[in-house]
Amino acid sequence: MKIHEYEGFPNPARVRMALKEKGLLGQVEFVSVDVPAGEHKKPEFLAKNPSGAVPVLELDDGTMIAECSAITEYLDHFSGEPVLTGQTPQERASIHMMQRRAETGLLDAVATYFHHATPGLGPDIETYQCAEWGQHQRQRAQTGMKYLDGVLSAQPYLAGDTFTVADITAYAGLMFADAAQVAIPEDCTNLQDWRQRVSQRPSAS
Amino acid sequence: MKIHEYEGFPNPARVRMALKEKGLLGQVEFVSVDVPAGEHKKPEFLAKNPSGAVPVLELDDGTMIAECSAITEYLDHFSGEPVLTGQTPQERASIHMMQRRAETGLLDAVATYFHHATPGLGPDIETYQCAEWGQHQRQRAQTGMKYLDGVLSAQPYLAGDTFTVADITAYAGLMFADAAQVAIPEDCTNLQDWRQRVSQRPSAS
Numbered sequence: 001m002k003i004h005e006y007e008g009f010p011n012p013a014r015v016r017m018a019l020k021e022k023g024l025l026g027q028v029e030f031v032s033v034d035v036p037a038g039e040h041k042k043p044e045f046l047a048k049n050p051s052g053a054v055p056v057l058e059l060d061d062g063t064m065i066a067e068c069s070a071i072t073e074y075l076d077h078f079s080g081e082p083v084l085t086g087q088t089p090q091e092r093a094s095i096h097m098m099q100r101r102a103e104t105g106l107l108d109a110v111a112t113y114f115h116h117a118t119p120g121l122g123p124d125i126e127t128y129q130c131a132e133w134g135q136h137q138r139q140r141a142q143t144g145m146k147y148l149d150g151v152l153s154a155q156p157y158l159a160g161d162t163f164t165v166a167d168i169t170a171y172a173g174l175m176f177a178d179a180a181q182v183a184i185p186e187d188c189t190n191l192q193d194w195r196q197r198v199s200q201r202p203s204a205s
Numbered sequence: 206m207k208i209h210e211y212e213g214f215p216n217p218a219r220v221r222m223a224l225k226e227k228g229l230l231g232q233v234e235f236v237s238v239d240v241p242a243g244e245h246k247k248p249e250f251l252a253k254n255p256s257g258a259v260p261v262l263e264l265d266d267g268t269m270i271a272e273c274s275a276i277t278e279y280l281d282h283f284s285g286e287p288v289l290t291g292q293t294p295q296e297r298a299s300i301h302m303m304q305r306r307a308e309t310g311l312l313d314a315v316a317t318y319f320h321h322a323t324p325g326l327g328p329d330i331e332t333y334q335c336a337e338w339g340q341h342q343r344q345r346a347q348t349g350m351k352y353l354d355g356v357l358s359a360q361p362y363l364a365g366d367t368f369t370v371a372d373i374t375a376y377a378g379l380m381f382a383d384a385a386q387v388a389i390p391e392d393c394t395n396l397q398d399w400r401q402r403v404s405q406r407p408s409a410s
Contacts, residue, residue: 050352051306051310057298059295063295063299065298065299065302066302067301067302067305067306069301069305070297070298070299070301070302070305071298073294073297073298073301074294074295074297074298077293077294077297078294088282089278089279089282089283090264090268090279092275092278092279092282093262093270093275093276093278093279094268094270094275096272096274096275096278097270097271097272097275100272100274100275101256101272105256128341130335130337130338130341132335132337132338133335133337133338136333136335147255
């Protein structure tokens with residue numbers, strides 16, 4: 001299988017972390033898409049993912065899977081027991097819910113701030129910007145950080161006692177927040193401690 | 206189990222349709238949340254779902270599961286084989302991807318238009334609005350309809366040959382679009398045909 005991506009960007013980092021957690025890194029061929037040059041908005045790439053975003057997983061039969069959470073579903077069930085997305089119905093539901101909250105409340109909020117209220121990837125790529133909405137999403141991201149901090153006051157990981165895809169999404173969200181200069185509120189000590197712990201996982205390197 | 210919801214609204218409709226597809230409707234107690242009166246933004250409900258949105262699934266042990274896609278994960282694995290979210294890794298991934306596209310490109314886009322560029326649920330509930338972004342999302346919803354129409358030109362359902370949670374999400378998205386007066390583009394005949402077929406399922410009544 002192939003992953004079309006741009007290394008170092010937050011969403012590709014989610015899939016790389018999932019690959020490492022599953023021990024699948026060696027089974028994937030990475031294909032670089034020049035996102036800073038806008039290659040992800042060109043027809044050749046849009047044929048792979050009409051949403052115009054990386055990463056995309058290309059299966060051996062040519063099937064294209066976009067959306068990090070969908071790619072992680074595939075990888076987590078590809079071999080061995082699922083370790084990132086849950087096994088029981090209740091685990092599956094709780095992890096899925098927290099993954100969504102980390103995505104909409106943090107990672108996507110930071111992304112919207114970056115693409116709408118900063119120069120983002122530059123005028124050739126950011127062809128429509130709504131700065132007011134972008135600034136609002138910056139606040140939402142920090143509200144999201146406070147929410148996640150509260151969750152982590154009661155349990156070691158976002159969906160409970162074990163590391164899951166919800167943690168991957170939030171970890172990439174904080175990586176994006178760093179890049180976009182959206183600071184973690186100082187009183188979010190649980191979130192900072194969690195980040196420190198996650199950064200020590202082999203999959204975070 | 207209980208579902209906290211407001212009957213007739215698009216997101217609660219997604220979960221009711223999933224319950225009917227799974228034959229689980231009789232196993233659920235529905236608890237009405239007065240969304241038009243803003244009950245979903247009050248502290249008592251926010252303790253159940255800090256996102257302030259219905260529906261929420263309450264399990265018998267008190268666990269709260271929010272986010273329609275997470276609730277559907279639970280219901281689809283609660284009894285019997287999964288019929289809405291896929292069984293093989295590839296099915297799971299493709300369905301998950303299409304569910305996300307129907308959600309972000311149609312249902313959520315319509316919702317954002319409704320809450321930001323129309324009076325929405327009224328001034329007491331819509332305490333922040335960004336009309337420019339709302340109008341942009343209206344366009345995005347119609348672009349999303351065209352995308353889904355294209356998918357349906359090649360296959361009977363959004364994720365392939367069988368009805369899945371991706372179809373539920375898109376069907377509720379069109380229900381919301383009707384309510385918000387976002388018309389389906391006239392040339393989207395595949396989408397219209399699909400909607401007609403889905404409307405004839407027992408779960409759509």
